[in-house]
Amino acid sequence: FIMKLLLIFSLLGVYLSLTEGVMVCYFSSWAVYRQGEGKFDVEDNDPGLCTHLIYAFAGLDTNNEIKVLDPWNDLCDGGGKCGYDRFSALKLKNLNLKTILGVGGWNEGSTKYSQMAASASARKTFIDSSIALLKTHDFDGLDMDWEYPTQRGGAPEDYTNYITLLDELGAALHAEGMLLTAAVSAGKLTIDPAYDVPAMSQHIDLLNLMTYDMHGSWDKYTHHQSALYAHPDDEGDNLYLNVDFAVNYWLEKGAPKEKLTLGIPLYGRSW
Secondary structure, three states: OOOOOOOEEEEOOOEOOOOOEOOEEEEEHHHHHOOHHHOOOHHHOOOOOOOEEEEEEEEEOOOOOEEOOOHHHHOOHHHOOOHHHHHHHHHHOOOOOEEEEEEEOHHHOOHHHHHHHOOHHHHHHHHHHHHHHHHHOOOOEEEEEOOOOOOOOOOOOHHHHHHHHHHHHHHHHHHOOOEEEEEEEOOHHHHHHHOOHHHHHOOOOEEEEEOOOOOOOOOOOOOOOOOOOOOOOOOHHHHHOOHHHHHHHHHHHOOOOOOEEEEEEOOOOOO
């Protein structure tokens, strides 16, 4: 799909303290390849707008190490565009800004993350390589965007293996003074088999709820991709595909409200 604007904002009246609000913004690194007015580069991010900026995405290689998906765009090597370093340099304009590297995303799938999470040695390889990459490029944390445990080629064991991964990853990151955040599904049919919400909430600093892409051209009818409430004509599974249901369901499942952020898409969809 083509995103018309760069950022997906994670917004909510979420507070880490009584006075400090959280606004998490995702930067789609492939936006630099757009033509015309749609092009959006690292320096087009306003470092004063968001409290946390997430660079999307890194991936996972066949050796279970974190993988730079676009070396020319992300790294400086061989005349590259130094995307990672320029992104973290935005902190020079806002000393309170946190820059985070996202790993995963829809195109990465689930199978290799499932296999990595099932092995203690593979998890260690992933964690060690992730921390090394974060340190090299001055990131403040990692955003896990595994889409989704137990789904899309995953295994039923992902439900518990994901918690083990988050436990070990969170401990390692926090020992380095870094953050662990996660992008999580807003769909009930994914949430139920994928997430042990109380357990994962113990290890994650922010849960970024993907309350967008609920509807799109894959449907046989038009519908709002991020509806605030269910439509009066909604029935069946569509009753779950709205912001009101998703937020309340995560809270009912045990997500701490101070860790939950609400995803708002700043792009449109067409049919």
